[in-house]
Amino acid sequence: MSIDGDILAAGRVTMVDIARHAGVSKSTVSLVLQGSPLVKAETREKVSAAIDALGYVYNRGAANLRRARTNIVGMVINDLANPFFAELAVGIERVFQAAGFIPLMANTQENPARQAEVLKSMREHDIAGLIVCPARGTRGEDLASLAKAGMPVVTAMRKLAGTRLPSVAPNNVRGARRATEHLIRLGHRKIAFVGGYADMIAQNERCGGYLSALESAGIAADPSLVVEGAPNRETGHMAVARLIATGATAALCFNDVVAFGVMDGLAERRLRAGVDFGLIGFDDVREARFTSPPLTTVGVDSQGLGERAAHTVLRMIHGDTRAEDHVGDVSLIIRESCGAAEGGKP
C-alpha cells in the first residue's frame, strides 16, 4: 500500500502488481478487468483504485495468447492516395472502431509482392479478419489459403477469380451501362472507354456494361475506342490524343481520376468537357462535384461499401459461415461534363 512498494516494482506494471496493491489475487483483477458480475462492488473499487494509482495498462498481447481471438483486423488497400479508396478506408475503419476492433493498415501500391509481405505480417499478428482490395495480379490462391485456414476474408472492389471469397463491390456493369446509355441518348455514336487493364475484374465489368449498352443501341463496338492504362490521371491525360485521333465525341472513364486526367488533356487543347466532348467518370469521388465543369459520374457510395465490407467481416468473425457477395447500388449523377442534363442535347 505504500509508495515504496510501488516503486520497487520494476519495469512494466502487471496484473499481479495490481493484485498485490489491492490485496487480492490476480484472478480477481482479471475478473474486474473483464467486468465480471461475480466480484463484489467493494472489491471492484479497490482494484480500480489500484489500477489508477499504479498507472496500469492492459496487455492485450498477453491476453491474446490465451484467448481465442484478437481484436486486430487487417485492411489492405491498393492505392490509398486515390480518394475513392481513402473513403472506402474511412468507412471500413469507422465500423471496425465502433465494434471494438482496430485495423492494421497497409497500402500495397498495386504491388503483389508487397501485398504478400504485409499479408504474412498480418497473419503473424493473428488478425481476426481481413479486408483486402487486391493488388493487380493477385492470384486467387494467395487469399484463398488464408480463408482455408479459417480466417474471415472479404475482398473489396475486385472479385478474385477462382475463389469463393465474399466480395463487396458496386454494380459495375449496370453503372457503366447507364452511363453509356446516357451518352447515346445525348446523340453520341463514337464513345470511348478509357482506363483500367483488361486483367482487372472491375475493368471487365465496367467495360462490359459499356459494350452491352452499345450493342443494345445497335452501335458496333470499335476496339480502337477502348484505351487501357493504369487507373490514374496520367492515363486519362495521355488518352486524349488517341480520342481525338479516333474521332470519339464522348468517353466513359474507368473511374473519376482517369476522367480528371481527360479533362486536363482536353483543357490543354482548349477543349472543354460538356461542350466539346461528353465525359463521364465512375465512383463519384468527393472532388467530382468541384471540378470544372462538374463531372457527371456513376455514384457508388464508397464509404458505404467500406462499411458493408467491414460488417461482412464482422459477421464472419462471429461465426456467420457463408457471407454473400454484396453488389452495391449505383446511380448516374448527371452534372455538366457529359454535355447536358437528362434528356438534353450535346
Next chain:
Amino acid sequence: MSIDGDILAAGRVTMVDIARHAGVSKSTVSLVLQGSPLVKAETREKVSAAIDALGYVYNRGAANLRRARTNIVGMVINDLANPFFAELAVGIERVFQAAGFIPLMANTQENPARQAEVLKSMREHDIAGLIVCPARGTRGEDLASLAKAGMPVVTAMRKLAGTRLPSVAPNNVRGARRATEHLIRLGHRKIAFVGGYADMIAQNERCGGYLSALESAGIAADPSLVVEGAPNRETGHMAVARLIATGATAALCFNDVVAFGVMDGLAERRLRAGVDFGLIGFDDVREARFTSPPLTTVGVDSQGLGERAAHTVLRMIHGDTRAEDHVGDVSLIIRESCGAAEGGKP
C-alpha cells in the same frame, strides 16, 4: 514424419510441432526462425522443410510477450478523407513498411474522445511508437503522458502546446506570407483569410503569416476579413457570401479543400477564380492541379512530411533520444486561380 503425425496436432501449428516434425528442439526452431548463424545449414534446412510441410505461421504476439518491443506502430489521423492527410498517411506507411513495422490505423474525425479511445487501445497493443495528427481540442497531457512513459511519439501537422513532443509540419508562416505577398503584388488590397479555427496551431501560423505580410505592405488588417470555420469545403463555400459582402478581392485559404469550396461558391455566382477573384490554397493536394482554373497554392510535400515523421519515430525507437522538430520547406505554386502568373496583373 508421417502424415498421421501431422493430423494429430490439433489447433494451431506451433514451434514445438515443427520441432517434433524436424526432430530438433523448439530452441533450435527458434534459432532458425531468427536467422541465427549458430545453426548448422543442414539443420536449418530440415526445419525449413518442416515449416513448409506443416504450414506453420509465426506467432508474433507470443514472441512479443518475451521480447522487448513489438513491430507495431500507431498512426492516428484526424481526417483520412482529406487528400492531404491521405497522402501523409501514404508516406508514413511506406517508410514503416520498409523498416519492418506495421501500423495500427485510426481515423479520429477530429473527435478527441474517439482519439482517446484509440490511443488507449494502441497502448494496450504495446505499440513501439506513434504518429498522431492531433484532433482539434487535444490537450497536451493526453500525449505527453505516453511520451513520459517512454513511448516515442511525434505529432504531425499540429504542434501541441505545453509539450516537448517532436513534431513535423510545413513552414506555415512562411508559406502563408509568400502567398499573401503574391496577392499583394498582383494589386489586391482587401485580402481575406478563410478557414480553420483560431484554436488550431496551424491556423494561427498560417493566419499569422498572412497578417505579417499585410503589415509589411502597410495594409491594415481587417478582422472582418478573416473567416473561421472547419477546414472543409462547406466552410469555403459558405464564406463566399461574406467575402463578397466585405468587398474582398482575393483570399488565402487555410487549405486546398477550403479553396475548392470557395471556387464552388464563386461558380454559383457566375464568378471565376483568377478573373473575378484572386484565390490561393494551401497544401498542394493532388487535385489542385486539376480544378478549373488550376489552383494556385502553397506546396508542402505531404507525402514527404509523412516519411519524415515516420523516420523520426523510427530514430526514437532506436534510442535516438532527442529528436527535433522538422519544419518542412514550402513553395508557392502559381497556377491560374490567383489571377496571374508571377509578376502579372489581376
Next chain:
DNA sequence: TGACAAGTTTGGAACGTTCCAATTATTGAG
C-alpha cells in the same frame, strides 16, 4: 447448530515464444 446454497475469491496450468545456462558433438592439436 449444522447443512446447504449462493456468492466470492483463488491457485495454478495453460498459451507460444525467447533467452540463458548447460549440455552434447565435432574438430584440431599434441
Next chain:
DNA sequence: CTCAATAATTGGAACGTTCCAAACTTGTCA
C-alpha cells in the same frame, strides 16, 4: 588417443494474461 576448444543443440524458466476447478464466505432454514 586425449584434451581442449569450438560449434551446435537443448531444457526450462520466464513473459502477462485467461480460465477452470477448487476453496472459502455468508446467509438461510430446519
